[in-house]
Amino acid sequence: MIENRHHDLAERLDVKDGLNLWRDWKWQIKHSIRDIPTFEKLLGIRFDAERREKLEATLARFPLSITPYYLSLIEVKDYANDPIFYQAFPQAAELEILPGDMSDPLAEDKDSPAPGITHRYPDRVLFQVSNLCSMYCRHCTRKRRVGDRDFIPGRQVLDMGLAYIRKTPAVRDVLLSGGDPFMLSDDYLDWILTELDAIEHVEIVRIGTRMPVVLPYRITGDLVEMLKRHQPVWVNTHFNHPREITASSRQALARLADAGIPLGNQTVLLAGINDCPRIMRKLVHKLVQNRVRPYYLFQCDMSEGLSHFRTPVGKGIEIVESLIGHTSGLAVPTYVIDAPGGGGKIPVMPQYLISWNTNKVVLRNFEGVITTYKEPDSYRPVFCDRDCDKCRLSLKLDEAEEYQALGIESLLADHDEALSLVPADTRRIDRRGDNGDGRSSAGRPGGNGLAGRLRRIFRRR
Numbered sequence: 001m002i003e004n005r006h007h008d009l010a011e012r013l014d015v016k017d018g019l020n021l022w023r024d025w026k027w028q029i030k031h032s033i034r035d036i037p038t039f040e041k042l043l044g045i046r047f048d049a050e051r052r053e054k055l056e057a058t059l060a061r062f063p064l065s066i067t068p069y070y071l072s073l074i075e076v077k078d079y080a081n082d083p084i085f086y087q088a089f090p091q092a093a094e095l096e097i098l099p100g101d102m103s104d105p106l107a108e109d110k111d112s113p114a115p116g117i118t119h120r121y122p123d124r125v126l127f128q129v130s131n132l133c134s135m136y137c138r139h140c141t142r143k144r145r146v147g148d149r150d151f152i153p154g155r156q157v158l159d160m161g162l163a164y165i166r167k168t169p170a171v172r173d174v175l176l177s178g179g180d181p182f183m184l185s186d187d188y189l190d191w192i193l194t195e196l197d198a199i200e201h202v203e204i205v206r207i208g209t210r211m212p213v214v215l216p217y218r219i220t221g222d223l224v225e226m227l228k229r230h231q232p233v234w235v236n237t238h239f240n241h242p243r244e245i246t247a248s249s250r251q252a253l254a255r256l257a258d259a260g261i262p263l264g265n266q267t268v269l270l271a272g273i274n275d276c277p278r279i280m281r282k283l284v285h286k287l288v289q290n291r292v293r294p295y296y297l298f299q300c301d302m303s304e305g306l307s308h309f310r311t312p313v314g315k316g317i318e319i320v321e322s323l324i325g326h327t328s329g330l331a332v333p334t335y336v337i338d339a340p341g342g343g344g345k346i347p348v349m350p351q352y353l354i355s356w357n358t359n360k361v362v363l364r365n366f367e368g369v370i371t372t373y374k375e376p377d378s379y380r381p382v383f384c385d386r387d388c389d390k391c392r393l394s395l396k397l398d399e400a401e402e403y404q405a406l407g408i409e410s411l412l413a414d415h416d417e418a419l420s421l422v423p424a425d426t427r428r429i430d431r432r433g434d435n436g437d438g439r440s441s442a443g444r445p446g447g448n449g450l451a452g453r454l455r456r457i458f459r460r461r
């Protein structure tokens with residue numbers, strides 16, 4: 001059925017020998033559909049003049065690109081309800097920018113110490129190595145970039161990013177993203193990975209790609225052989241709907257998994273596409289069958305032009321509720337909201353801890369059974385003053401990395417005297433004077449006075 005459609009589409013693209021070329025990823029990219037008339041011709045549909053005018057206006061702002069492969073997954077007869085269609089084809093609603101929508105909601109450009117690098121978390125960076133994608137997802141969080149900077153950053157530009165990673169020993173994990181890193185040639189990607197391999201403190205590399213979904217033929221034997229030489233490399237892909245898991249994408253995933261590359265998946269929760277517990281359950285089951293671990297379920301970001309895709313947070317919680325306990329723990333992704341302004345990913349979950357007292361917690365399970373867990377009567381906590389040599393727990397120090405407790409973690413740490421985290425512009429605290437405790441001499445920062453224990457971390461933008 002799909003194969004027939006491939007044949008049909010290849011013919012409509014007026015390509016001789018189309019079916020043999022169909023599996024050539026470069027052919028697919030060259031024949032990506034970028035305008036509405038071609039789209040109409042290939043699918044045999046026609047939009048009325050009014051709709052077309054709106055679509056053209058949308059494309060002027062956010063361009064269109066669909067691989068013939070991904071296009072072939074659209075159910076033409078019912079395209080108006082098709083999850084593939086809506087991920088690939090524009091809607092006039094993209095031009096409705098709501099107050100609060102942002103072009104860079106995650107402040108990726110602000111937290112960027114070098115070109116292409118976003119350094120947000122202590123030990124890992126995002127490295128955008130390509131501005132190209134084979135398909136432009138309509139729900140792209142980096143919609144601001146799509147199309148208008150369609151180029152591959154040159155070596156000099158990437159060298160600046162690499163230099164930042166090289167001189168920042170805290171970075172032990174590098175996420176290659178974009179665009180799609182697999183839009184780069186094997187050789188170019190090989191060069192980047194070789195440079196990263198040579199950096200001693202980089203322990204793992206992750207590649208975020210949508211190729212197994214929108215252009216599975218990109219996962220060639222050569223690509224996989226090359227990746228294999230740079231282990232440990234993790235690949236994270238982006239399936240949003242069970243219909244995207246086809247024979248071709250299965251084959252691409254199998255190639256990667258057979259090469260020993262661990263696979264994860266990030267799904268974006270999208271209204272009208274996958275905001276349904278049954279669809280999500282089908283998706284995560286198909287993923288684990290193909291050795292892909294559902295990693296994150298993302299709340300849709302507040303990027304401009306995405307408001308029609310956004311759901312209430314409650315929909316995500318409802319979906320997670322329908323998964324935890326009901327199906328394999330392995331198949332349950334972590335549902336996260338990426339904090340607007342650059343706070344990073346924040347996990348959100350249904351509540352399972354209902355109440356507690358000093359020696360018991362009350363919990364509920366997925367069936368609604370309410371249960372108790374009795375805490376131990378005697379527990380000898382290990383006071384941690386960071387003097388690991390004298391501790392009864394053993395940690396081989398030459399393997400241990402020193403790290404500083406951050407944020408909420410520091411409030412829990414024995415060795416840290418921080419008492420509270422306080423917004424930097426808290427007027428009540430400001431009234432107390434310089435040291436925060438109303439006295440001028442007591443409480444040197446870091447000392448035992450209250451001031452040293454109030455950590456002012458929040459700042460108004």
Ligand SMILES: *Cc1c(COP(=O)(O)O)cnc(C)c1O
Pocket residue numbers: 118119120121124125126175345
């Ligand atoms: C998502 C993300 C990461 C990786 O986060 P994990 O939770 O480790 O997967 C790193 N940097 C940035 C900027 C990110 O957005």
